[in-house]
Amino acid sequence: MATDAPPPSKTEAGYPTTDAFIAVQESAEFGDLRRSHRSFAFPLTVAFIAWYLVYVLLSNYAGGFMGTRLLGNLNVALVLGLAQFLTTFLIAWWYSRHAAARLDPKAEAIKSRMEAGA
């Protein structure tokens, strides 16, 4: 049965109906979950892409500034590059913390209710 015409899960017992999905989609609870995800993920995505592009553009068009020595042979360009690594680690950690605290419980509640056929 696994390769039915998609989306195949329709045929599985206990799979919610389209009406049930629409009802949940319009519910305040789901709206809250969607907002919690989007209001966190979207601005943050814009921010880290902007920060990355600033870094690429600085490399391209601000060579003098990027070449400034900071510590021994370590210059601004290398430090900003390493800062990109650091911010990537931090954002991944921050998002995961947000998801565990603000998204997972809401998603879990909706899922278990829907799958119980409520």
Add this chain to the structure above:
Amino acid sequence: MSPAVLLAAGEASKHRPLIVTLFAVFVAATLVITVWAGRQTRNAADFYAGGRQFTAFQNGLAVSGDYMSAASFLGIAGAIALFGYDGFLYSIGFLVAWLVALLLVAEPLRNSGRYTMGDVLAYRMRQRPVRTAAGTSTIVVSIFYLLAQMAGAGVLVSLLLGITSDGGKIGIVALVGVLMIVYVTIGGMKGTTWVQMVKAVLLIAGALLLTFLVLLKFHFNLSDLLGKAAANTGKGSAFLEPGLKYGATGTSKLDFLSLGIALVLGTAGLPHILIRFYTVPTAKAARKSVNWAIGLIGAFYLMTLALGFGAAALIKPDEIIASNKAGNTAAPLLALHLGGTGSDWGAILLASISAVAFATILAVVAGLTLASSSSFAHDIYANVIKKGQASEKQEVNAARWATVGIGAVSIALGALARDLNVAGLVALAFAVAASANLPTILYSLFWKRFTTSGALWSIYGGLVTAVGLVLFSPVVSGKETSMFPHADFHWFPLENPGLISIPVGFLLGWLGTLLSKEQPDPGKYAELEVRSLTGTGAH
């Protein structure tokens, strides 16, 4: 043949039995794993998604294995060794890109898809046209990526065994092709995932060892390492600043920007990475595996920095260039120098690192082949040709045959791409993925109004623009380093098409949606949205 190549090949050939043994051990071990995994592969979910039973850490390791390709190891180290700072951008773009996958794509994809990227793209659209498009772009992106791996294989072999004849190289490429066909047809996703894990551990261990040896040479003084690299290359402080590779002209600066955009947006559209998220049981596990991957990949790229600058500091630039024009052999040469040229240690280290690089290529090639044959079987064969009426067994058989076909194509193309920088080739795959796949994934998941026409416009539009621009770029013709150096039909000045083709992909998806009269199906969007955020009904 240049002295450096002769030197390395001579060093290596003294220890050819060792090299062959190391390599044979890896192949034998992975074949055992493959056969074992093949016995546990009973249904389609096993073949495509490894039974969805891998843990977040296992999958994180396998994702890193898939991602840390020859491009990362050979290509980035080489680019840093030759161009210093400008080579560094690759690793930053490759890493930051994971945040797009983490924040926007991995979890919704895990929740709403089944086996392929096409599952999500076609979820609320007309199945047949969108699946055909998704299958096409999956195969094109994977073949670009395969090309890079095959180029890497050829490079390694000429360094190691001194094989420079075309026949010898093609023989090796064919061997890689045959092995990957065996891995994928027998082991499926289960076998491939285990091979990725083994390889990731070997690669990280190899990089750790080299990094440690490099740092030891410079008494753990980074500034000293950078200074020696700058001095040894004869470029002075310019080596540590932006501009050596891309700073010459306004055009090359645009190329740098184009590359940067392609790298950061490409990862979340790479089919062979996306299907990895189906191997874990839940979206939460998918998120955790991305976190593991970010940690492992980030650490690895920090090490390539030491390898690249280490090679620049310890090896004469002429020697690196003589061995491979694009710098792809810098890491193995570094191993030779660290162990001591002419000593047994040097040769052993060279052999080990080369065996690791070869393992890397084999594993990544298997992952890519699995992604494209899965998409062919599940999207095109089962849902388009058989209209959803194929049995599970027929579908998996189709995937196995597709593997053979894709293997043959990549062997044929691999011979053409020998002298291109491996990292540059992979960047093209990223550009195509970011142009053709990412817009449709994001619109499908987050834009209620998005329609079938929009999806088709953006997949085909992004694909044709990206591939078309590459075809008429200096990568293919018009330069000494081109695929066809003696012909010149290029008119597009940039090597990476992302700057143009990615916005085109997004724009066409939007336009195609607005201009079509078709109404989106609100019920389907409700299903996809609720499912993607909550995991209700996920497989």
